[in-house]
Amino acid sequence: DAAIYLFVRVARLGSRYILLLAEDRTESYRLEEVRRDFVANISHELKTPIGAISLLAEALETASDEPDQVTRFAKRLTKESERLGHITQEIIELSRLQAADALTRAEPVDVDQLVAVAVDQNRVVADARKITLVSGGDKGAEVYGDETLLVTALHNLIANAIQYSPDGSRVGIGVTQTDGIVEIAVTDQGVGIPEDELDRVFERFFRSDPARSRNTGGTGLGLSIVKHVVQNHGGDIRVWSQTGKGSTFTIRLPEAASASGAALGA
Numbered sequence: 001d002a003a004i005y006l007f008v009r010v011a012r013l014g015s016r017y018i019l020l021l022a023e024d025r026t027e028s029y030r031l032e033e034v035r036r037d038f039v040a041n042i043s044h045e046l047k048t049p050i051g052a053i054s055l056l057a058e059a060l061e062t063a064s065d066e067p068d069q070v071t072r073f074a075k076r077l078t079k080e081s082e083r084l085g086h087i088t089q090e091i092i093e094l095s096r097l098q099a100a101d102a103l104t105r106a107e108p109v110d111v112d113q114l115v116a117v118a119v120d121q122n123r124v125v126a127d128a129r130k131i132t133l134v135s136g137g138d139k140g141a142e143v144y145g146d147e148t149l150l151v152t153a154l155h156n157l158i159a160n161a162i163q164y165s166p167d168g169s170r171v172g173i174g175v176t177q178t179d180g181i182v183e184i185a186v187t188d189q190g191v192g193i194p195e196d197e198l199d200r201v202f203e204r205f206f207r208s209d210p211a212r213s214r215n216t217g218g219t220g221l222g223l224s225i226v227k228h229v230v231q232n233h234g235g236d237i238r239v240w241s242q243t244g245k246g247s248t249f250t251i252r253l254p255e256a257a258s259a260s261g262a263a264l265g266a
C-alpha cells in the first residue's frame with residue numbers, strides 16, 4: 001500500500017517562529033514490518049512440528065502395550081524431528097547469509113565441479129522418481145566465491161526442480177559463459193509457477209498454492225537462501241515459468257577473472 005510514515009519534530013524558535021522537521025521513516029517502518037513477519041513466520045513454522053512431537057510422545061506413552069502403534073508413532077516422531085532439524089538449519093543459514101554483507105571466504109571455484117557435486121547430491125532422490133538429470137554446456141568456467149555456499153544454492157535449485165516435477169521427467173542443468181558472466185540454468189518439465197506468483201517465490205516462507213496443496217513438506221526458505229547466496233557473490237537470479245509446462249531458474253555470476261579483480265578493487 002501507499003502509506004508514508006513521517007516522523008515530525010516541532011520546535012519553537014523564539015516567540016514568532018515554529019520549526020517543523022519531518023523525516024520520512026517509511027523504509028525503516030517497512031523493514032521493521034518485514035522483520036516482524038519473519039519472526040511470526042518462524043514461530044509458526046516451528047510450532048507445527050514441535051506440537052506434533054509432543055502429541056506423538058504423549059500417544060507413545062499410552063500405546064506402550066501395542067507394538068504396532070509404538071512403531072508407527074516412533075516413525076512419525078522421527079519424521080517430525082527431522083523436519084524440525086531441517087527448518088532450524090535453513091533458518092540459521094538464512095540469518096547468517098543476511099547478516100553477511102560480503103563473503104568471508106572466497107576462492108576460485110570450478111563450475112564443472114560445482115555442477116557435478118550438486119547433481120550427485122540429488123541423484124538418489126531423482127533416481128527414486130525416475131527423473132533424469134542432464135548436465136551440459138560450456139566447460140571450464142570458473143567463478144570466484146565460497147564453494148560450499150554455491151553448492152548449496154545449486155543444490156536447492158535442482159532439488160526444487162525434482163520436487164515440483166512428475167516422475168519420469170527430465171531436469172537439465174546448463175552452463176553458458178559469455179562476456180565475463182557465467183550462467184547456470186536449471187530447467188524442469190514440472191508443475192510451473194502461476195504468473196502472479198512469479199515475483200514472490202524468492203520471498204522468505206513463500207510457497208505457491210500448487211506447492212502447498214501437494215504438501216511436499218517444504219519450508220519456503222530454499223529460494224530465499226539461493227537468492228542471498230547469489231547476491232553475496234555479486235550475481236543475480238531469474239525465473240521463467242509456465243504452469244503445466246515447467247520452469248527455468250537461471251543464476252548469473254561474474255566470471256572468476258573479473259570477479260576477483262573487482263573484489264581487489266582493480
Ligand code: ADP
Nearest residue numbers: 160161164201207208211218219220221222223
Ligand atoms: P519450498 O520448496 O521449500 O516450498 P522454496 O523457497 O524452495 O521453498 O520455493 C518457494 C516456492 O516456489 C515453492 O513452494 C514452489 O511453490 C515454488 N517453486 C520453486 N521451485 C519451483 C519449481 N522448480 N517448479 C515449480 N515451483 C517451484
